[in-house]
Amino acid sequence: MTAVLELRQVSKVYGSAGPTEVHALREVDLEVGGGELVAVMGPSGSGKSTLLTIAGSLEEPTTGEVLVGGSVLSGMTRNQRARLRRRWIGYVFQDFNLLAGLTAVENAALPLELDGVGARTAHATGLAALEELGLADRAASYPDELSGGERQRVAIARAVVGDRRLLLADEPTGALDSVNGEAVMRLVRAACKRGVAGVVVTHDAQLASWADRVVFLRDGRVVDQTTRPPGAESLLTHGPNP
């Protein structure tokens, strides 16, 4: 089966050659399949956010290839890439990034409308996405009438609305308390269980622990990853004693 997202030897250099040159990513390989949630964990400046913007085709790698759904991004025109972003990829950021002048359902339906889907269909699909996340009764509310947890749920609805295959999240629980953060990660996990490929970048071990696989990034390089899928073994073999 083709990976939903594949990074092949991706490097990113900012600035011109010399002392101002910054190597944000160095020869990163990463493959994420449908139904899989991968966390990329690393300290500030390790290249996490660069990795996410490159995976989401918001930025181009200096060298290496990015494939989404098996298609090489560098072989596409600008318009093709924009269409891919609208149809395939959903983004969730720490600060929600909802449009203040749109209601919850309008925010959720926005990617579909931008893609030329009729207003009525887009609205119905947006509403279905909100329902899925338990927010149907808040559909007509504006972002400033919603709590932080609700805003992030709207952002997730927008990210998975329609038939998006790739969910990219940058510290999605950073602005939330731990209980609301957990609710958000349950939704991200549920979306992945339905077949979406998810990538979450974070410095937070608790957030990363929701993932099927954790990849560790340091100075722009993948240095390690977890090897035991969660649930594959009993905690009692190495858990705390009574």
Place this chain on the structure above:
Amino acid sequence: MSVRHALLALLSEGPKYGLQLRQEFESRTGEVWPLNVGQVYTTLQRLERDGLVESDDPEGEGPQKGFRITAAGGRELAEWLRTPPETVPPPRDELVIKVLVALRVPGVDVHELIQVHRRHLVEMMQQYTYLKAEAPEHDVGLALVVDAELFRLEGVVRWLDAADARLVQVPAASPVAAPAVPPRPGRRLGVRR
């Protein structure tokens, strides 16, 4: 985990049979805190001896014997709930010692060593989170116990992250001060209580 006080807590809900107590104790804590079931009966005997519970048949034995909490048992439970847990000085942390020692051992890449431990801890956290994610949402008891472990393990990961960052600032050539505490065999990582 105090089996004694857990049993008093279960009995504070109303009289129960020995077998029922064993099952409830297991279902509420079993997955995270495995228990030797023989302990439940031994503890019940001691509680009865101390006058904290009474049974409907003091001479009888076996799983069908019924128990209820006494007034003294209720007071004991109330007092235990409000008593702060033991606040002994922190044990010498084996992980801290390993990282300190590694700084002095030629040929050891401390950052790589830190990553080995970080990965192990994150893998343990994944198992706990999985347990919580798969459990029914109304299982508040399990969520509380799992959260406690997750916060504790997260604290250790954050210490490793801080150590990693501090050691970047220390030039590799400069000798680091000798560890303040000598290494000694101690508890295994992740085993505390």
